[in-house]
Amino acid sequence: MKRVLAILLGLSMLMMLMVGFVGPAAAADQSITVTATGNYLAFTFTGGNWTLASGGVISPNTNYYSNPLGEMTSPPNPVTDAECNHIVTNTGNVAVDVTVKWVDMAGTGSPWVNSDAGTNGSMVFGGKAQKSGTNWSSAIIAKNAATYNTLLSDLAAAGHTHVVFGFLSPTAFTDSNSKSGSITLTATEHV
Amino acid sequence: MSMRGIIRACSIVITLLVIGVSLSPPIVMAADQNIAVSATPPSNPTVDSVSPASAKQNDIVGFIIGGSQLAGASSVSFGAGITVLDFTVDTDIQISGNLLVAYDAALGLRDVTVTNPLGSGSKSDAFTVLDGHIAGYDEAVAHNETLNWQTETSTVLVVVGSGTISSALYLQNPVPTAIPAESIKYYDVRCLNATGLTSLTVRLYYSAYDISDLTNPVPYFWNGSSWIACSNYTRHADYVEVYIDGTTTPTLNQLQGTHFGLGGVRPVPTIAELLVQTTIPIIFVAILVVFVIAVGMTQGLLAGAIAGALAILIGIPILSILVDMV
Numbered sequence: 074m075k076r077v078l079a080i081l082l083g084l085s086m087l088m089m090l091m092v093g094f095v096g097p098a099a100a101a102d103q104s105i106t107v108t109a110t111g112n113y114l115a116f117t118f119t120g121g122n123w124t125l126a127s128g129g130v131i132s133p134n135t136n137y138y139s140n141p142l143g144e145m146t147s148p149p150n151p152v153t154d155a156e157c158n159h160i161v162t163n164t165g166n167v168a169v170d171v172t173v174k175w176v177d178m179a180g181t182g183s184p185w186v187n188s189d190a191g192t193n194g195s196m197v198f199g200g201k202a203q204k205s206g207t208n209w210s211s212a213i214i215a216k217n218a219a220t221y222n223t224l225l226s227d228l229a230a231a232g233h234t235h236v237v238f239g240f241l242s243p244t245a246f247t248d249s250n251s252k253s254g255s256i257t258l259t260a261t262e263h264v
Numbered sequence: 265m266s267m268r269g270i271i272r273a274c275s276i277v278i279t280l281l282v283i284g285v286s287l288s289p290p291i292v293m294a295a296d297q298n299i300a301v302s303a304t305p306p307s308n309p310t311v312d313s314v315s316p317a318s319a320k321q322n323d324i325v326g327f328i329i330g331g332s333q334l335a336g337a338s339s340v341s342f343g344a345g346i347t348v349l350d351f352t353v354d355t356d357i358q359i360s361g362n363l364l365v366a367y368d369a370a371l372g373l374r375d376v377t378v379t380n381p382l383g384s385g386s387k388s389d390a391f392t393v394l395d396g397h398i399a400g401y402d403e404a405v406a407h408n409e410t411l412n413w414q415t416e417t418s419t420v421l422v423v424v425g426s427g428t429i430s431s432a433l434y435l436q437n438p439v440p441t442a443i444p445a446e447s448i449k450y451y452d453v454r455c456l457n458a459t460g461l462t463s464l465t466v467r468l469y470y471s472a473y474d475i476s477d478l479t480n481p482v483p484y485f486w487n488g489s490s491w492i493a494c495s496n497y498t499r500h501a502d503y504v505e506v507y508i509d510g511t512t513t514p515t516l517n518q519l520q521g522t523h524f525g526l527g528g529v530r531p532v533p534t535i536a537e538l539l540v541q542t543t544i545p546i547i548f549v550a551i552l553v554v555f556v557i558a559v560g561m562t563q564g565l566l567a568g569a570i571a572g573a574l575a576i577l578i579g580i581p582i583l584s585i586l587v588d589m590v
Contacts, residue, residue: 114294114295115295116295116297117297118297118298118299120299121299122299122300122301122302123299123300123301123302124301124302124303125301125302125303125304126303126304128304129304130304130305130306130307130333131303131304131305131306132306132335132336132356133305133306133335133336134335134336135335137303159299161297165295169295175301178301178302178303238301240301240303242303242305243305244336245336245381246305246306246336246381246382247381247382248305248382249304249305249306249307249308249382250304250305251302251303251304251305252302252303252304252305253300253301253302253303254300254301254302255298255299255300255301256298256299256301257296257297257298258296258297258298259294259295259296260294260295260296260297261294
């Protein structure tokens with residue numbers, strides 16, 4: 074009978090521990106230290122916003138570049154750092170791939186639609202991007218619709234790359250209102 | 265194991281379980297960065313300058329327009345009576361092209377207008393049409409008849425069929441390109457709508473003064489870029505007759521402000537003519553020299569000097585007359 078009571082008492086205490094109650098004098102704790110580091114993605118993007126023609130009027134059917142040496146100057150083959158207005162720096166702790174997206178340019182009146190092909194048309198513009206060290210002639214298309222093209226692949230942690238964008242203006246405009254949009258760079262862990 | 269030992273073991277297991285849950289690492293799946301892009305499209309064009317500032321009736325001239333926001337221009341206008349034949353948008357601030365001023369365009373100032381998809385821009389009184397019919401000008405609605413305008417425009421036109429025919433006379437070459445011959449005279453013959461015409465025979469008259477010493481006059485017509493010899497023509501005493509129909513050069517349909525020019529050939533002297541031209545003066549001078557020497561030897565030095573002076577005074581005019589005669 075005593076042994077049966079002892080077993081019942083032990084089971085009762087175990088159940089109490091499982092619901093988080095332990096009597097102060099019921100047990101002694103042991104602690105261990107476990108260290109773990111999570112994958113952290115972050116990057117910076119310098120160069121500021123891009124106001125074409127310095128806020129003046131752009132010409133139809135004309136290429137513009139975010140090129141510090143001249144907005145009408147096509148970057149060479151290969152593109153050099155000096156002709157890239159923007160720098161992408163990986164401030165995370167893992168290598169990343171960076172894709173580029175360029176939304177339609179909107180404002181009062183009709184928007185300028187991204188052709189998603191790098192070409193232009195009436196009220197349709199083309200967007201391109203390229204990184205330093207590669208030919209502008211093979212610049213990737215900055216699309217509005219998924220799937221987005223990869224601008225940078227396997228950018229190492231703490232690494233950086235200069236990038237430049239190209240804008241092919243519409244061939245014709247139906248209004249003279251200013252339009253604005255945004256270019257979005259998205260970094261994902263390089264697999 | 266005692267009951268106390270069992271309890272302690274269970275407590276460690278539970279604690280480790282709790283710690284394990286709290287160690288899940290923070291994972292960021294993606295990070296974004298944006299830059300804003302903005303741009304302003306062109307609005308109405310502006311016209312600041314036009315060159316040249318004028319042209320004559322019947323002229324085809326090149327022009328250059330300066331302004332702003334000219335890119336994308338869809339039309340260029342110089343006003344009534346002026347046809348813009350072609351134009352090119354060179355840059356956002358310049359357009360170049362060619363225009364034709366109608367033979368009957370009203371004289372005076374014109375506004376020059378450029379239109380792009382967003383609107384139009386003009387410069388008032390930027391271009392002037394000048395009188396291009398310097399000497400004479402005639403126009404008539406003709407039907408199977410002969411238009412005798414020899415007095416006014418030095419032309420006679422034999423019209424077969426029906427059409428509105430006009431003719432003018434220029435005092436000089438109306439285009440900057442020289443005719444491929446010694447020029448004699450310039451005319452204008454026009455029939456803007458040749459639908460009812462079967463043929464047109466144009467007699468281009470000239471005077472002895474016009475042709476001077478030129479021979480073999482050839483009629484040319486201006487095709488807009490160069491002088492082309494007419495294909496069907498005959499020469500007469502004081503005119504050249506040019507026959508024009510749908511198959512000739514020019515054709516009736518090319519009589520759209522067409523300039524005609526007569527060119528001649530300056531004759532090359534024959535060997536006999538060259539000998540006569542050179543021999544007679546030499547013989548004349550030789551006679552004078554012999555005369556002076558003979559007088560000097562027979563009558564003395566003073567008489568010889570006087571004879572020489574007389575030979576120069578009288579001989580030079582006579583020699584000039586002889587040269588002109590031969």
